[in-house]
Amino acid sequence: MRIYLIGFPGTGKTTLGRKLARALGYSFIDLDETIEEKAGMSIATIFAQAGEAAFRKKEWEALQKTAEEENVVVATGGGTPLFHNAMEWMNQHGLTIFLRMPIQQLYRRLSQSETHRPVLSPPDGLPLYQHIRNLLKERLPTYHQAQLIVDAAHISPPLINAIIRLYHDKTDSL
Ligand code: S3P
Numbered sequence: 001m002r003i004y005l006i007g008f009p010g011t012g013k014t015t016l017g018r019k020l021a022r023a024l025g026y027s028f029i030d031l032d033e034t035i036e037e038k039a040g041m042s043i044a045t046i047f048a049q050a051g052e053a054a055f056r057k058k059e060w061e062a063l064q065k066t067a068e069e070e071n072v073v074v075a076t077g078g079g080t081p082l083f084h085n086a087m088e089w090m091n092q093h094g095l096t097i098f099l100r101m102p103i104q105q106l107y108r109r110l111s112q113s114e115t116h117r118p119v120l121s122p123p124d125g126l127p128l129y130q131h132i133r134n135l136l137k138e139r140l141p142t143y144h145q146a147q148l149i150v151d152a153a154h155i156s157p158p159l160i161n162a163i164i165r166l167y168h169d170k171t172d173s174l
Contacts, residue, residue, distance in 0.1 A: 001026070001070070001071055001094070001095070001164065001168075002066060002067075002069065002070075002071075002072050002073075002074065002093055002094030002095070003020065003026070003072070003073045003074065003094060003095050003097060003160075003164075004066075004074050004076055004090040004093075004094050004095070004096045004097070005017050005020075005073065005074065005075050005076060005097050005099060006076050006080065006081050006087075006090070006096055006097065006098050006099070006143060006146055007078065007098055007099035007100065007101070007143060007152065008078050008101065008106055008132075008135075008136060008139065008143075009077075009078040009110065009115075009117050009119075009120060010101070010106050010109040010110045010113060011099040011100075011101045011106070011152045012099065012152055013075040013076065013099060014030050014032075014075045016075075016099065016152075016155060016157075017030065017073045017074070017075035018075075019157050020073050020157050020160055021072070021073040022157075023157035023158070023160075023161060024071070024073070024157070024160075024161065024164070025071070026071040026072050026073050027069060027071065027072045027073075028072070028073050028074075028075070029066055029069065029072055029073070029074045029075070030074075030075045031059060031062050031063060031066075031074060031075060031076050031077050031080060032075075032077050034062045034065075035055070035058050035059060035062050038058070038062070039058060043055065043077075043117075043118070044116045044117075044118055046058065047118040048118070052118070052119075056079070056083045056084065059077060059079075059080055059083070060083060060084040060086060063076070063080060063086055063089070063090070064089075066093075067093050074094075076090075078117075078119070078139075079119060079139075081096075081139075081142050081143065081145075082138075082139060082142050087142050087145050087146075088145075091145065091146075091147060095147055095148065095164070096145075096146040096147045096148070097146060097147070097148045097149075097150060097155075097160070098143045098144065098146035098148065098149045098150070099150060099151075099152040099155060100143075100149055100150065100151055100152060101151070101152040101153070103129075103132060103133060103136060105153075106132055106136075107128065107129050107132055110128070110132065111128060119135070120132070120135075148163060
């Protein structure tokens with residue numbers, strides 16, 4: 001069983017992923033961390049030195065490697081499902097869960113965040129809120145291809161545990 005947590009930056013994929021992995025007794029992979037460790041530099045530096053396309057290639061390679069793990073929770077990056085047909089790939093290789101969050105809350109969290117995310121720098125002085133809105137509009141159709149869509153505010157390891165049991169029951173009876 002592989003669980004792929006997907007969603008916009010700031011939705012808490014890493015925090016929930018860690019808790020979930022602990023509750024399930026699974027291992028945990030944070031895709032961004034894996035990329036940074038392998039490259040020996042931060043994501044912001046990869047973007048600045050090699051560009052976004054190079055980052056997306058590393059991200060895709062790191063994602064494909066997760067197929068070598070059996071019981072694992074993977075926290076993906078906000079852009080992971082958008083490139084290299086990764087959404088379809090994740091749907092084929094595990095259970096995808098989209099953590100949904102209202103834009104007002106995303107904006108609040110991201111404007112207070114200390115993590116530098118290159119994709120969140122608004123172009124041409126566009127206000128951050130508008131930039132988030134544009135990016136969300138572009139990404140939501142892909143995020144909505146997830147097998148499960150849950151409110152980030154209401155999700156918890158026990159709830160996901162129950163969902164996984166239902167998922168197993170369903171696949172066992174096929
Ligand atoms: C990105 C989100 C980041 C990281 C990179 C690109 C994006 O991950 O992968 O900066 O395109 O939304 P988080 O969603 O964990 O912040």
